[in-house]
């Protein structure tokens with residue numbers, strides 16, 4: 001199977017998307033996946049053309065069939081999530097508040113409530129100069145982002161098979177929520193981007209405990225190392241204690257976030273950052289190929 005590399009970080013602002021974008025531009029025949037569905041930024045890095053867009057149906061929600069409803073209020077009293085409201089006496093359901101428990105459909109004496117699919121976001125396939133990019137956007141205040149993450153990952157895997165891709169590179173969501181777990185589960189390898197601070201180290205340790213539980217090989221990269229060089233030794237020690245591999249650091253370059261935001265990161269990337277990222281990418285790819293072979297039950301060095 002195509003090796004799948006997921007890049008994560010304990011929190012936003014570590015430079016995870018910047019590095020994923022750079023590595024995507026260095027990869028041979030990649031499929032790129034932006035699994036940060038709450039704040040999709042990877043498309044900013046590449047000029048792209050969207051060729052498919054699909055609705056994302058995260059769950060079913062209750063809908064009142066108004067001609068059948070006599071506005072008795074039984075449903076509203078039964079709902080534990082306060083999902084009902086009234087407009088000129090007519091009961092309706094707020095789809096953002098409905099948890100889809102179906103209780104109201106059982107309680108309504110007139111069978112006036114049905115469960116219907118609720119579109120809570122979109123996912124798209126775009127073409128970049130480096131390979132196809134799968135990305136998504138969850139609607140404001142919508143939940144179920146873990147399910148949408150799984151959706152974009154599956155779409156990336158299908159594309160990789162169709163196009164005989166050499167690697168799937170996933171920009172994971174920041175943090176350690178369920179969507180991050182959804183982005184890491186089943187990956188050949190996870191690359192954890194951290195920064196040189198006590199809180200960065202703490203977030204990294206929490207994420208490594210998740211990769212350990214999932215049984216996924218984890219590599220750690222320290223970004224912006226020159227902000228606190230003494231932290232590197234502490235990070236190395238923590239990484240090795242937790243059974244992961246520390247593979248190196250990258251310099252802090254102030255203008256980089258601006259380059260990502262303006263879409264010029266790939267064309268104007270400072271040389272020091274590009275060279276450091278290139279060196280790390282070779283290691284990441286090599287480890288991912290070995291990890292994928294091991295996952296498939298093949299010898300590590302075939």
Ligand code: SF4
Pocket residue numbers: 064068069070071072073074075076091107108109110111112113
């Ligand atoms: S229980 Fe049924 S009839 Fe009564 S308000 Fe709700 S939807 Fe209308």
Ligand code: SF4
Pocket residue numbers: 061062078079080081082083084093097098099100101102103104105
């Ligand atoms: S399905 Fe459950 S959560 Fe949704 S409106 Fe009905 S009772 Fe409330």
